[in-house]
Amino acid sequence: MHKIDIDLVEMTLDVMKYAIDRISSINTEIGQPKTEEELKALVGETITDTGIGGEYAFNLWKTYLVKANVPIDHPRHLAFVPASPTRASIMFDLVTSASSIHGAYWMEGAGGIFCENEAMKWIVSLTGLPKGAFGVFTSGGTAANLSAMVTAREDWRSNSIYKKERGLIITSSGAHSSIKAMAKVIDVDVILVNTEDRLLGTELEKTIQGLSINQRKRLFAIVATGGTTNAGIIDDLDGIALVCKKEQLWFHVDAAYGGGALAADSVRHLFNGIEQADSITIDPHKWLFSPYDCGAVIYKQPELAKKAHAQQGSYLEIFKDSGADGFNPTDYQIQLTRRVRGLPLWFSLATHGTNRYKQAIERGLELAQIAGQLIIEHPNLELVRPPSLSCVLYRRIGWSADDYKNWTYKNHKKGFALVAPTKWKQGDDFETVSRFCFINPDTTEADIKMILESMA
């Protein structure tokens, strides 16, 4: 398995040809999921005592398995938070794999970590955080949120008054599901301010005033959102920062989706207040055009993250020795062994420059405005709310929840588009509506028109 022979060379060429075709493709197909039984029937037994051979396995991939996936970068994939890695970043994802770098410690991964840090400096500069702030790349927004929450909780517990207390955080019901999920992981309680709309500092203040003495004692952090997943809404970061300062609470901003828009001059002001955060999540694999998986967590005071996350072990001591001096990404998030997952972003940023990033992000914002206008002009469609960042919520007049669902499946089955319904809360009721989230700058106005027409 570790020897080089002619079969290996041939296989390498086959794989490279596939990668070149995919990287330069402009016509990817929206694949269809199949059941596990169906896939098994198509490919048979692939893991056997003696192996089925690389060529055969690769053919199974190309003939059947790849077709059971939806490429996230299809220009009419506008569901969830799609992605659109640059071709340069995909290329360097291959290079990252081929280079076999352990990205936990500088001693082993200095070259890769240096590149990651160069890219990180640009991201940190977008936030406006003070000097000394820095971050690391994680496997995604969930891991970044978890790493930040652990840091906040450990910092809070470093005060002996709170050592034995169960923590409590406040966020809004519009916050991403990972906040609630990660609160479970670290066993802290969550109070949700009941709003899918912009969480205001005044509402937060009111919620804090309403806490019992015990709850107030246990409250250690506020999680605001810099671009909700459902609707692209940015909380009142300035107002929330003020409350956090007054109440001495950790201020985390989850900008996993919206964070890319910090680079867009047209909307940067909407994030004012983010520069006062203690920690921020931004996912390059969303709106900074990196391949999966690449999240980022940034801290105002990275040394607090180090206190919370640095692992100890006799086998790790050499990494901390002065002879191995350098920045160790593992010290600032939950993972030890890690891929240098910021490397593809570095290469793409170095290749294209940050201005091209700004333009591509502005295009996502523009597409949302274009879609909004087309919806306003359409007799059967209505905006649920004005487009926010690159999210557009709209209704097809007269449709039920089943109509939206059937429409999604129909378009997906045809290989035409993937646009999924969501729910929007009106008063106490949840209405099923349709949702666009634009990331891919190659989505065209014609794509949007065709999708809207398919609802006629």
Ligand SMILES: Cc1ncc(COP(=O)(O)O)c(C=O)c1O
């Ligand atoms: C606001 C927000 N936070 C966190 C996440 C979770 O990120 P990931 O899926 O990269 O773990 C998402 C994902 O869409 C998100 O939109």
